[in-house]
Amino acid sequence: MTRIGIVGGSGLDNPDILEGEHDSAVNTRWGAPSAALKIGRIAGVEVVLLGRHGREHTIPPSQVNYRANIQALQDAGCTHILATTAVGSLREEIGRGDLVILDQFIDFTKQRAMSFHERFEAHQPLHTPMADPFNPALRSILIDVCERHGFAFHPVGTVVTIEGPRFSTRAESRMFRAWGADVINMSVATEAALANEAGIPYAAVAMSTDYDCWKTDEEPVSWDAILAVFNSNARKVTTLLCDAIPEVARRHL
Numbered sequence: 572m573t574r575i576g577i578v579g580g581s582g583l584d585n586p587d588i589l590e591g592e593h594d595s596a597v598n599t600r601w602g603a604p605s606a607a608l609k610i611g612r613i614a615g616v617e618v619v620l621l622g623r624h625g626r627e628h629t630i631p632p633s634q635v636n637y638r639a640n641i642q643a644l645q646d647a648g649c650t651h652i653l654a655t656t657a658v659g660s661l662r663e664e665i666g667r668g669d670l671v672i673l674d675q676f677i678d679f680t681k682q683r684a685m686s687f688h689e690r691f692e693a694h695q696p697l698h699t700p701m702a703d704p705f706n707p708a709l710r711s712i713l714i715d716v717c718e719r720h721g722f723a724f725h726p727v728g729t730v731v732t733i734e735g736p737r738f739s740t741r742a743e744s745r746m747f748r749a750w751g752a753d754v755i756n757m758s759v760a761t762e763a764a765l766a767n768e769a770g771i772p773y774a775a776v777a778m779s780t781d782y783d784c785w786k787t788d789e790e791p792v793s794w795d796a797i798l799a800v801f802n803s804n805a806r807k808v809t810t811l812l813c814d815a816i817p818e819v820a821r822r823h824l
Contacts, residue, residue, distance in 0.1 A: 572603060573820040574617040576649035577812060578640065578762060588809055589618060597643050602636050604643040614817040619647045623654075623758060632735035632757035635800035638684055641765040651709060651819055652766050654775040655808050657801050658730060658754035659738075659792055661747055665754065668804040669719055670811070671728035671777040672713045674705050677752055678760040680734045685764050704763040709774035709819065716814045722807055728753040732760035738792050744785035755783055762767075776811060 589611030596607040609620040621640055624630045644652060658671065665671060678685070688697055710726075717724040731747045733739065735757035739747070747755060759775050766773035780800040784791040 572617070573650050573823070574648045575613075575816050575819060576644035576647070576652040577620045578623050578644075578652060578654040579620060588613060588813060589620065591614045592620075595647070597646065598622055599604065599639045599642040600644060601638040601642055602743050604639045605630055605635055608634060608643060608647055610647070613813055616816050616820045618816065619644060619649055623732040623762075633680070633682060635758065635760075635761075636685060637693075637761045637765055638744050641762065641769055641771070642687075645769050645771060649771060651706075652762075653709065653713075653812060653815065654759065654762055654773065655689070655812070656756050656775060656777050657780045657797055658756045658777040659781045660754055660779040661731075661744065661783060661785060662753050665728070665779045665788075666723065666726060667779055667781065667800050668723065668807075669779045669814075670717060670722055670724040670807065671730075671754055671779065672705075672710050672717070672724065672726050672753075673730050673759065673775045674703070674710060674727045675729040675761055676704055677729060677731040677750060678764070679731050679745075679747075680807065682734065683761050685761060687765065687768055699764075699768045701764065701767060704760075704767055705774050706772035709772055709815075712815050712818045712822070713774060713776055716811050716818070719814070720807075721811060722811070725753070728777065728807060730754050730756055730759050730775075733757055739783055741784050741787075744783045747783075748785055754779060776808060778808060 592611030731752035
């Protein structure tokens with residue numbers, strides 16, 4: 572049976588998209604997740620919604636218990652995970668409000684638990700392949716839905732994940748562009764790595780809200796500017812998820 576976990580940022584912990592929703596407070600061997608799980612259905616498909624930063628966005632990016640979040644979704648029986656995230660654009664062509672169906676990440680975090688494995692059994696090292704961290708089948712569905720609705724979107728994109736909560740310096744922003752990153756955020760690489768390690772297909776849709784600080788003819792990124800763009804475009808992400816979820820179930824991925 573398909574059961575889809577949704578990891579959402581601000582504005583996407585929205586019970587209005589769920590039918591028959593109820594909360595489930597859970598704990599894991601890694602501690603508590605960011606918030607109680609919100610469980611319901613979308614188009615008849617079982618869905619588990621988890622706010623990445625808590626219901627009121629009180630948890631800074633580096634303090635999110637990513638292991639507990641992924642573990643909670645796995646314990647809840649999630650067969651797939653779809654994540655949403657606001658990102659800064661590192662490319663002129665990725666405009667504000669554009670969606671990006673991520674296909675690669677660069678991990679520039681420094682102080683997070685990036686693995687469930689704190690030790691190996693004797694002579695049994697476990698190293699998870701990460702060549703393609705975002706599930707191609709899930710990405711294909713997200714791309715199909717974006718095309719169907721005529722959304723402004725980009726079918727591939729590399730996200731660089733930084734520690735946060737501070738934004739980048741101009742030098743860092745220019746460096747990330749030189750590395751080949753297309754967008755920047757503070758969460759997705761960690762989630763994607765852990766989901767892959769847990770064996771759960773994972774894909775993420777990113778919404779561009781700003782130009783970080785590399786673009787000198789623009790004001791540097793601010794939290795208020797991010798929220799303004801994200802809130803005015805959140806319905807696109809909600810529509811994308813609500814249309815993609817029954818398609819995932821139908822294809823029996």
